Amino acid sequence: MPDRDDPLTDFILSALDDDEGINEEAYGKMMYTLALMDMMDLRRWLDINVEAQDGRFFIHSSALEA
Numbered sequence: 001m002p003d004r005d006d007p008l009t010d011f012i013l014s015a016l017d018d019d020e021g022i023n024e025e026a027y028g029k030m031m032y033t034l035a036l037m038d039m040m041d042l043r044r045w046l047d048i049n050v051e052a053q054d055g056r057f058f059i060h061s062s063a064l065e066a
Contacts, residue, residue, distance in 0.1 A: 001064070002042050009042055013064060016050060021058025 004010045012030065015022055022030070027050075034043045049063040 002045055008039075012042070012046075013059065016046075016057065016059040017061055017064060018058060021056040024052075024055045024057065027052075027057040 002009045002013060004013065012034075031043060031046070034040075034046075046059075050057050050059050052058075
């Protein structure tokens with residue numbers, strides 16, 4: 001589980017923990033930025049836990065409960 005005490009991580013998880021999530025372009029830019037910032041642990045966690053449907057990327061609240 002990512003560290004929600006980190007403001008950027010908390011923001012990202014909050015944005016993805018929404019019924020509509022974020023669009024494909026925003027998700028791609030977010031993942032690219034995380035790679036540039038060397039936040040690979042968060043990037044890997046998102047790769048595993050984020051789902052996509054109809055061009056929207058989101059995370060289920062159950063993934064955040066662990």
